[in-house]
Amino acid sequence: MSTKNFRPFNLKKTIRPGETIIQSLLFVAGVLSIMITITLVYELGKEALLFFNNPDVTLAKFFGTTEWQPGIGKYGIWPLVTSTLITSFIAMLIALPLGLAAALYLSEYASPKVRSILKPILEILAGIPTVVYGFFALLFVTPILQSIMGKDNISVYNMLSAGLVMGIMILPLISSMSEDAFSAVPRPLREGAYAMGATKLETSLQVVLPAALSGIGAAVILGISRAIGETMIVAVAAGSGPNFTLNPFEAAETMTGNIARISGGDLSYGSIDYTSLFAIALMLFLVTLVLNLISQYVVQRFREQYE
Amino acid sequence: MNPNKNHFPEGDAFRRELNGRYRSATIGEVLFLSALLIAVISLTALLYNIVDGAFGYTAYEYKVDPSTITSKPLNELTQPELVEVLKANISKGAYNKLNNEQAMETRSQADLLSLVLERIIRIDTKAVWSLSDSLFHKTEIEAEVAEKYPDAKLEFRTWLTMNFITAPMSSRAEFAGARTAILGSLWLVGIAVLFALPIGVGAAVYLQEYAPKNLFTRIIQTNINNLAGVPSIVYGMLGLALFVRVLEPLTSGSIFGVTDSNGRTVFAAGLTMGVLVLPLIIINAQEAIKAVPDSLRQAAYGVGATRWQTIWHHVLPNSVAGILTGTILSISRAIGETAPLIVVGASTFITVDPDGLFSKFTALPIQIFNWTTRAQPEFHAIAASAIIVLMVLLLSLNATAILLRNRFQRRL
Numbered sequence: 001m002s003t004k005n006f007r008p009f010n011l012k013k014t015i016r017p018g019e020t021i022i023q024s025l026l027f028v029a030g031v032l033s034i035m036i037t038i039t040l041v042y043e044l045g046k047e048a049l050l051f052f053n054n055p056d057v058t059l060a061k062f063f064g065t066t067e068w069q070p071g072i073g074k075y076g077i078w079p080l081v082t083s084t085l086i087t088s089f090i091a092m093l094i095a096l097p098l099g100l101a102a103a104l105y106l107s108e109y110a111s112p113k114v115r116s117i118l119k120p121i122l123e124i125l126a127g128i129p130t131v132v133y134g135f136f137a138l139l140f141v142t143p144i145l146q147s148i149m150g151k152d153n154i155s156v157y158n159m160l161s162a163g164l165v166m167g168i169m170i171l172p173l174i175s176s177m178s179e180d181a182f183s184a185v186p187r188p189l190r191e192g193a194y195a196m197g198a199t200k201l202e203t204s205l206q207v208v209l210p211a212a213l214s215g216i217g218a219a220v221i222l223g224i225s226r227a228i229g230e231t232m233i234v235a236v237a238a239g240s241g242p243n244f245t246l247n248p249f250e251a252a253e254t255m256t257g258n259i260a261r262i263s264g265g266d267l268s269y270g271s272i273d274y275t276s277l278f279a280i281a282l283m284l285f286l287v288t289l290v291l292n293l294i295s296q297y298v299v300q301r302f303r304e305q306y307e
Numbered sequence: 308m309n310p311n312k313n314h315f316p317e318g319d320a321f322r323r324e325l326n327g328r329y330r331s332a333t334i335g336e337v338l339f340l341s342a343l344l345i346a347v348i349s350l351t352a353l354l355y356n357i358v359d360g361a362f363g364y365t366a367y368e369y370k371v372d373p374s375t376i377t378s379k380p381l382n383e384l385t386q387p388e389l390v391e392v393l394k395a396n397i398s399k400g401a402y403n404k405l406n407n408e409q410a411m412e413t414r415s416q417a418d419l420l421s422l423v424l425e426r427i428i429r430i431d432t433k434a435v436w437s438l439s440d441s442l443f444h445k446t447e448i449e450a451e452v453a454e455k456y457p458d459a460k461l462e463f464r465t466w467l468t469m470n471f472i473t474a475p476m477s478s479r480a481e482f483a484g485a486r487t488a489i490l491g492s493l494w495l496v497g498i499a500v501l502f503a504l505p506i507g508v509g510a511a512v513y514l515q516e517y518a519p520k521n522l523f524t525r526i527i528q529t530n531i532n533n534l535a536g537v538p539s540i541v542y543g544m545l546g547l548a549l550f551v552r553v554l555e556p557l558t559s560g561s562i563f564g565v566t567d568s569n570g571r572t573v574f575a576a577g578l579t580m581g582v583l584v585l586p587l588i589i590i591n592a593q594e595a596i597k598a599v600p601d602s603l604r605q606a607a608y609g610v611g612a613t614r615w616q617t618i619w620h621h622v623l624p625n626s627v628a629g630i631l632t633g634t635i636l637s638i639s640r641a642i643g644e645t646a647p648l649i650v651v652g653a654s655t656f657i658t659v660d661p662d663g664l665f666s667k668f669t670a671l672p673i674q675i676f677n678w679t680t681r682a683q684p685e686f687h688a689i690a691a692s693a694i695i696v697l698m699v700l701l702l703s704l705n706a707t708a709i710l711l712r713n714r715f716q717r718r719l
Contacts, residue, residue: 016613018615019613019615022615023513023517023615025509026509026510026512026513026517027517028509029505029507029509030509030510030514030518032506032510032585033510033527033530033531033534033589034526034530036534036545036582037530037533037534039545040537040545043545043548043549043553044544046548047548098346099342101338101339101341101343102339102342102343102346104339105336105339105340105342105343106343109336109339118343118347121343121347121350122343122346124350125346125349125350127639127701128353128643128698129642129643129644129645129672129697129701130643130645130646131643131645131672131675131679132353132357132643132675132697132698134676134679135356135357135675135679135687135691135694136352136353136356136357138679138680139356139360139679139687140352140356168349171346172346199329199331199332200332200335200336201331201332201335201336202328202332204335205335222536228538229537229538229539229540229541231538231540231645232646232672232676235649235676236676236680256538256646259540259543259544259646260540260646263543263544263547263650263652264649264655269552277544278544278548281540281541281544284538284540285537288536288537288538288541289533289536289537292532292533292536293529296529296532296533
């Protein structure tokens with residue numbers, strides 16, 4: 001055999017331009033999400049800065065007064081903040097105990113068959129558009145509240161109804177995250193409790209629940225973040241017009257509700273109304289961002305605990 | 308179980324305590340189950356509330372007596388007769404406008420009848436009752452109508468009809484339809500998917516197959532998870548600032564020679580929706596790609612395939628069902644989103660269907676919001692009907708996703 005035509009393999013890395021181009025395109029797609037965040041922060045920050053740079057707006061007014069009407073020179077953010085906190089608080093008051101109880105039942109008690117029936121119901125609740133929840137709050141829950149408490153004691157638009165329905169909306173989130181936390185608790189822990197003669201309730205409440213506490217914490221934080229950012233339920237049912245009150249039976253506009261109402265009207269670019277919306281949106285973004293980061297951190301640490 | 312309690316009861320005391328513990332265990336289980344029951348009841352109440360609103364008696368009066376227009380009962384008029392009635396009773400300009408929208412001869416009898424009712428006879432709804440009231444309190448309703456509105460007709464009305472789905476918007480709830488809104492929603496979702504799917508899958512492939520395990524990759528991953536948790540209304544603000552305002556030449560189409568629009572177009576809103584669902588699509592696609600067994604990749608590398616060949620011929624075909632499932636779920640999220648659309652400037656009243664990227668638009672959830680917040684009960688009835696349309700749309704999307712998932716699971 002002649003060796004004249006033999007060419008040894010070239011073991012050097014072949015340069016393939018096609019591969020490189022594709023890889024760079026994919027890299028760009030991956031980095032785009034960072035670009036989105038940067039643009040988001042930049043745009044929100046730029047307009048919010050315009051708002052705060054307005055000589056009329058001072059931080060003392062922003063945090064020190066209790067009326068919000070940027071169009072006529074009233075810059076106190078508190079009425080929007082209190083109503084956001086009240087609706088979120090009511091929502092968590094509903095969602096946390098119900099979500100935890102539902103999760104405990106699904107993970108500790110339910111047979112696979114019962115679970116396969118009940119779990120999809122929670123998933124359906126999670127998939128319903130929030131504007132539909134708003135319809136439900138305004139046209140079902142509010143009339144019921146009015147007939148219980150009397151029409152004079154509770155207004156047509158009120159924070160209670162919005163908060164209650166928001167609680168039902170957040171319930172599936174809390175329950176599915178807590179269920180994940182419960183199922184991550186190792187079986188031997190439960191078996192140890194049973195071996196000592198503990199009942200199922202005692203095991204659930206005194207062994208499983210404490211062991212999953214960080215996961216529940218993460219769920220609660222994420223739930224609060226969701227409640228603060230929720231728009232349509234409060235826009236429909238909580239009322240329009242900022243109102244500085246702690247009374248849940250009254251109408252009061254939340255931060256998100258204010259953005260929705262003002263931006264839905266005629267809005268000229270650069271006006272104080274326009275920039276004020278970005279100031280609110282920036283606050284929303286930062287608050288939810290911090291909450292989400294804490295929640296993710298807690299979940300990650302909690303995973304490491306048992307793995 | 309209490310570690311501080313340092314007593315060991317015996318005999319009867321032991322049995323009593325044990326029974327007490329068993330009792331509280333039972334009570335606990337019942338309480339936990341009742342939380343789920345509350346969820347079930349809430350869902351039932353919500354669905355009941357919607358269906359209850361979409362059907363029921365309405366009392367209405369005619370502003371113009373039909374007998375002054377035609378001798379026959381309205382329902383018996385034929386298609387050409389109805390055209391004649393329209394021609395004779397509305398202004399020439401209005402007739403021509405209607406004719407231009409759709410030629411009279413091609414319109415159906417039902418369509419023409421509702422035109423006659425809307426333009427000439429002009430229904431004036433006096434009262435609306437829910438389905439449950441209509442079923443259980445029929446006599447009270449009849450008595451009330453006879454007393455309060457002696458001239459009114461009482462009729463059981465199904466608000467959700469074929470006509471409701473196919474008719475354009477109207478300022479009168481009795482004739483309003485959801486066609487413009489449904490088409491708007493479809494346009495939005497289409498644009499959002501065309502924008503987000505390629506980028507989302509690309510990003511997922513990069514993160515799963517190419518990205519080195521370093522700080523930068525971790526930042527990208529954390530960032531995507533965070534973007535998924537940003538409130539949707541904040542995305543709306545991004546859309547308003549970026550797509551509607553800064554990129555106005557692009558989104559209004561003025562660089563393409565379109566002159567009759569500002570930035571508040573279906574294109575800008577669709578892009579906003581695309582940005583909103585992008586993190587969801589990336590996360591879902593990553594999960595799908597993660598589920599492809601490594602042995603497949605190694606086999607491909609083993610026969611000398613390049614990285615991209617491996618991805619294109621083996622990884623993607625095996626994860627396509629998962630990616631599609633995730634995409635459909637993201638679509639169902641997008642289709643129900645309302646807040647960002649309000650912010651980027653959806654029109655609440657528009658009778659023209661979207662006909663291109665640069666047209667004004669409305670969407671189903673926007674109409675639901677708009678109709679729900681109106682004071683008149685007849686608008687609540689069409690809001691309920693629109694909700695049913697939206698929920699059916701969502702249900703069929705989710706059913707498709709579940710079917711896909713099952714099929715996918717069987718194959719692997």
